[in-house]
Amino acid sequence: MDGKFLDNDIEKVVDADRAHVWHHLIQHAPWTGDDPKADPRIIVEGKGMRVWDQKGKEHLDAVSGGVWTVNVGYGRERIANAVRDQLIKLPYFAGSTGSIPGALFSEKLISKMPGMSRVYYTNSGSEANEKAFKMVRQIAHKRYGGKKYKILYRDRDYHGSTLAAMSAGGQDERNAQYGPFAPGFVRVPHCMEYRAQWDLSGEEYGVAAANAIEEVILAEGPETIGALCLEPVTAGGGVITPPEGYWPRVQEICRKYDILLHIDEVVCGVGRTGTWFGYQHYGVEPDFVTMAKGVASGYAAIACCVTNERVFEMFRDDSTDPMNYFRDISTFGGCTAGPAAALENMAIIEEEDLLGNTIKMGDYMLDQLHALADKHEVIGNVRGKGLFLGAELVTDRASKEPVDEKMAAAVVGDCMAQGVVIGMTNRSIPGFNNTLCYSPALIVTKDDVDEIISATSNALTKVFG
Template identity: 75%
Template sequence: MDGKPTANDLSEVIAADKAHVWHHLFQHKALEENDPRIIVEGKGLRVWDQNGKEYLDAVSGAVWTVNVGYGRKRIVDAVADQLLKLNYFAAVNGSIPGAQFAEMLIDKMPGMSRVYYANSGSEANEKAFKMVRQIAHKKYGGKKYKILYRDRDYHGGTIGTMAAGGQIERNLQFGPFPDGFVMVPHCMEYRKEELGLGHLSGRDFGIAAANLIEEVILREGPETVGALCLEPVTAGGGVITPPEGYWERVQE
């Protein structure tokens, strides 16, 4: 790319994107005949592409990650100030914003006491899985190593988190996956007939769906199960909210 692209001519940017950028969740064959969409600016809840077309961003950065919106000057200024003061130091040491933000998070998470910072959801879940395995070795002779995950749920794009992924289409051609991950049924009432629970609805269905998890635990052996990994609301698998009574029974 030669020089800085102008606001009115992004042809070099488009060419560079088509030649060098590997987009996720995208079939690149379409770019043989069409230009990629380049998002160039955002303000509030809206973004604009290279052609000036305006979009209402109803999915927070396309993957639910920009919950605060775009162009928030107060946030930009705070980030810039911290970058000048100290942009990074390994977490083996503490930092002022790290300690302060951890305290703020814990205030919103009753029952929790510590925060482990990670770069992504995939990395955070990988760390949680490692904790489960480490605890299994330190306290249970390595026996409580199994991690239960739910059909249709998504927990990340690494090999470990895909092993705990309930979306078969996403996992095709990426195996084999690590052992010790066991799927439990989902609680989507729309598919209750497939679960053999077609005669139930509402709270009764929610409790019965949660009981299916217990059946898997008993089948696998409670002494081998170290964790249960569930999305509070299944997102990529359909934006599915669990029915009433489900979470209470799961916690029991």
């Protein structure tokens, strides 16, 4: 790091942060006391896979900016330059107009998504999901007399922090204390073979889990169900990969009952699992795909709700009716920095074959996590896809009793002390905040993976013996 911020009286910055910033997902009480540990952590700079904090300490980032976002790594000057040039040319214009980067990025994105056709720009994953939910509701009004309005979501899945997105939230610990939620959202069972609800395995398990969705549809009445919203790989709910058989049956069920399929790619989208989108591993044909984090790797705030032509057509067919179009706007959907950054982000992934690296390094990291499980009894299950991996910690492999979340947090804390940032499922599923999460940037090397695994091994030995 260049030390610029450290010379710049970093203590003043820390004081300002401690006094005025309300950080995400943290209890602030200790920071106001005399606790010497009460320093907020400020990340000052990043390059490649590494970041530096206010004390100049270097960290190897195994979670792409904390929450699975910086897919192309830090310090990409070509993204910064493209954003700079675009901001000077035109930073913003919104309403019913377009922009050059908006049009060009849409074309590029759609070229990676056969079967999809339209990109609706917004700012965050939550909002992208809300747009899809609103489209489903409007379609229900336009086509089905308001009847087909319910949206199915899955236990353990997460779709965002706004109230309707939380109404589609399958993580009870996150939702506690924020109800009542919006009506018309209905939960279906999760599909997690490691903690199986059915005495089946592999493909048969996948089909059974999908059939459990059909049971809910039949109980509610198929004529009331507008859409099914799922994560391709459940992220914060435990890094849960679906078994063979699940997605084909899900697709079949949606077609049978004329239910729109909405896939939330906010985490998996734009390379994270080794394909452009997670659903592309499973041969699924969605109606909506929402995405955010990896779209511009965090270099600018941009999210997209992408639809197929079938959905788009449902809004276009009766243009004389002023109530017929999608009456929605995102003010910052008109920012041009987002698509300008996203274009460069995608070009980098292509030119550096980062999808190839994700498959290669993902396989290597998965092998290394399995080897770690051979050494540490506390790892009950290892799973994931591409560079999105998890290791679930249990007190006993037979009973699969989850470790206390404080123990998982101690492992994360010890890795941090060693200079390696890993993550964990955090305050999501009551009693099950016990999965260590890994999602390094798609540029990760074998040496980086070895360093991440070695830090985890040291931490597991320290915490569990």
